[in-house]
Structure formats: C-alpha cells, structure tokens
Amino acid sequence: MHCISRPLRDLVICPNQETARQSYVDLVSSLSSSSMSSSQVKPGADRKQQEYENLVVTSEDGITKIMLNRPTKKNAINTQMYQEIILALKAASKDNSVLTVLTGNGDYYCSGNDLTDFSGITAGEIEEKVKNNLDMLRVFVNSFIDFPKPLIAVVNGPAVGIAVTILGLCDAVYASDRATFHTPFSHLGLSPEGCSSYTFPKIMGPAKAIEMLVFGKKLTAEEACARGLVTEVFPDNTFQKQVWARLKAYSEFPANSIRISKQVIRNMEKEKLYAVNAEECSVLQERLLSNECINAAVNFLSRKAKL
Numbered sequence: 001m002h003c004i005s006r007p008l009r010d011l012v013i014c015p016n017q018e019t020a021r022q023s024y025v026d027l028v029s030s031l032s033s034s035s036m037s038s039s040q041v042k043p044g045a046d047r048k049q050q051e052y053e054n055l056v057v058t059s060e061d062g063i064t065k066i067m068l069n070r071p072t073k074k075n076a077i078n079t080q081m082y083q084e085i086i087l088a089l090k091a092a093s094k095d096n097s098v099l100t101v102l103t104g105n106g107d108y109y110c111s112g113n114d115l116t117d118f119s120g121i122t123a124g125e126i127e128e129k130v131k132n133n134l135d136m137l138r139v140f141v142n143s144f145i146d147f148p149k150p151l152i153a154v155v156n157g158p159a160v161g162i163a164v165t166i167l168g169l170c171d172a173v174y175a176s177d178r179a180t181f182h183t184p185f186s187h188l189g190l191s192p193e194g195c196s197s198y199t200f201p202k203i204m205g206p207a208k209a210i211e212m213l214v215f216g217k218k219l220t221a222e223e224a225c226a227r228g229l230v231t232e233v234f235p236d237n238t239f240q241k242q243v244w245a246r247l248k249a250y251s252e253f254p255a256n257s258i259r260i261s262k263q264v265i266r267n268m269e270k271e272k273l274y275a276v277n278a279e280e281c282s283v284l285q286e287r288l289l290s291n292e293c294i295n296a297a298v299n300f301l302s303r304k305a306k307l
C-alpha cells in the first residue's frame with residue numbers, strides 16, 4: 001500500500017480548511033528542518049577543518065574557503081598541493097557549507113604548476129614521474145568537474161597556467177582589478193589542460209580562446225570579464241570586503257535549491273568534460289617529455305627566463 005506522511009495525508013483528505021492549513025504548515029516545517037540538517041550550516045558552527053601543508057581551509061557562515069598558501073612561491077601548485085586540493089574539495093563536497101571558495105594568500109592568486117616539480121630526478125625516472133603526475137592531474141580536474149555545489153574563485157591577484165584554465169569549471173569568478181590571466185603554454189612547450197580546450201572556446205569563442213591558449217596573450221581582469229571568463233571585477237582596495245559581503249548574501253539562499261540548480265546546469269556536460277580531460281592529459285604527457293618543455297623548465301630553473 002502507498003504510504004503518505006501524516007501531515008500530507010491530513011492535507012489531502014482533511015475536509016476542514018483550518019486543519020488543512022495547519023497540516024500544510026507542519027509539512028513545510030518538517031521538510032525544512034530535514035533539509036537544514038543535511039545541507040545548511042548555522043552561522044559560525046563549522047570552523048574546524050583538517051590541517052594541510054599548502055592550504056588553509058576554513059568554514060564559516062555556510063562558506064568553505066580553500067586558500068592556496070605558498071605565498072613566497074606565488075602559490076605555485078606542487079604535487080602535494082594538487083593532492084591537498086583534491087582532498088579539500090572532497091571534504092567540502094560533503095560538508096555543511098552552501099558555497100565553496102578558492103582563493104590565494106598573498107599578492108598572487110596562483111602562478112600555476114610548480115616548475116621545479118621535475119627537478120632533482122634522474123633521466124630514467126622522468127617518464128614514470130610524468131605519468132604519475134598526469135594521472136594525478138586527471139583526478140584533480142575531475143574533482144572540479146564533479147564538484148556538486150557552487151564553486152567560486154576569488155581571484156585576488158595574477159593567475160597563471162592551470163590556475164586560469166580551471167576557472168572555466170568554476171561557477172563564478174570574482175577578480176580584483178589587479179588580477180591578470182595568463183596561459184603561456186606555447187612559451188613553455190606545453191598544451192592546454194583543465195578542460196580549457198573545450199570550455200574556453202565555449203566561453204569566449206574559438207578566436208579569443210586561441211589568442212589565450214595558443215598565443216599566450218595575458219588578459220587584464222577587465223578583458224577577462226569582457227570575454228566571459230570572469231563574472232565581475234572589483235577595485236583592489238575594496239575587493240575582499242565587497243566580494244565576501246556578496247558571498248555571505250548568496251550563502252543564505254536555500255542550500256538545496258542552489259546545489260540542485262548548479263547540477264542541472266552542469267551535469268549535462270560531465271561525460272564530455274571527462275573525455276576532454278583524459279585527452280588533454282594524454283597530449284600533455286607527451287608535451288612534458290618534449291625537448292621544448294624540458295628546455296623551458298631548465299631556463300626557468302637556471303633563472304634565465306620567467307614570464
């Protein structure tokens with residue numbers, strides 16, 4: 001037999017209008033209290049977070065903030081930081097927060113992949129190291145594709161390489177007017193990653209995407225906003241205040257509705273994005289072993305070149 005809850009049953013069969021109204025109120029409040037326990041947070045109730053070596057992760061007022069924390073290296077992402085971001089996203093996907101924010105500590109948002117990652121290994125070890133790193137990169141990018149609630153980038157300063165491409169998988173990008181957006185892949189003998197070979201042409205059209213991803217044009221925050229990569233630009237001196245006030249207001253929206261709406265918009269593309277990610281990683285694996293890329297890394301390490 002089909003079973004309906006008592007308030008709903010009363011609502012359906014009750015002849016008395018007053019009782020029906022009361023039953024409706026009971027039903028709504030029983031639903032809202034169960035959704036509160038699974039996906040909303042009481043302000044200030046969820047500050048404790050796991051310790052990471054390269055990240056500072058905090059949760060407050062329904063927002064989990066994942067802050068890249070290698071400011072003396074311009075927040076370059078090394079192997080350990082990739083793994084920590086994967087873990088932090090996994091934890092944030094299950095916590096009580098409504099929104100998750102990625103940002104950087106210091107004057108940079110992030111200078112991209114750590115170019116010293118391949119130093120100190122022998123020629124015999126390089127192929128295996130590259131393969132392992134690319135397996136990790138695929139998991140890293142998939143954790144953005146799979147992230148179930150709104151993921152917002154608060155771009156506090158310049159962003160380079162993978163820190164830029166991954167923005168195409170974020171749900172909103174707020175940038176300081178001091179931020180710049182640079183994907184110097186050809187300069188480094190590399191190729192696009194983070195699903196940017198698919199998301200960037202969709203966001204800005206193929207010609208503008210190629211200007212960034214192939215010819216390495218560095219964009220100002222205003223230019224990135226005009227191309228649709230950035231949602232909104234704020235003056236640097238009021239950036240933090242304005243953005244966090246905005247996010248706090250958004251975090252008060254009904255959590256389930258926000259999460260479900262994000263999923264309705266994003267889920268349709270998931271299979272395509274997994275395939276794009278796998279293809280980009282396979283191409284990048286070859287690129288990382290190329291002389292063009294090895295020479296660029298050697299030049300950076302020997303201080304002969306920076307961007």
Ligand SMILES: CCCCC/C=C/CC(=O)SCCNC(=O)CCNC(=O)[C@H](O)C(C)(C)COP(=O)(O)OP(=O)(O)OC[C@H]1O[C@@H](n2cnc3c(N)ncnc32)[C@H](O)[C@@H]1OP(=O)(O)O
Pocket residue numbers: 072073074076077082111112113114115116133134136137160161162163184185188190193300305306307
């Ligand atoms: C996981 C598998 C592989 C995935 C491969 C994907 C790659 C995609 C990418 O991300 S490509 C982009 C790579 N990034 C760069 O090319 C940036 C390199 N850095 C620079 O050009 C400059 O450092 C700068 C323009 C970002 C900043 O210049 P500035 O003069 O302001 O500061 P410094 O150069 O003195 O930097 C301070 C210290 O930070 C170190 N550092 C900066 N970026 C990186 C980096 N990407 N990797 C490693 N280290 C970086 C820099 O070396 C300085 O360190 P030091 O004080 O010890 O000398």
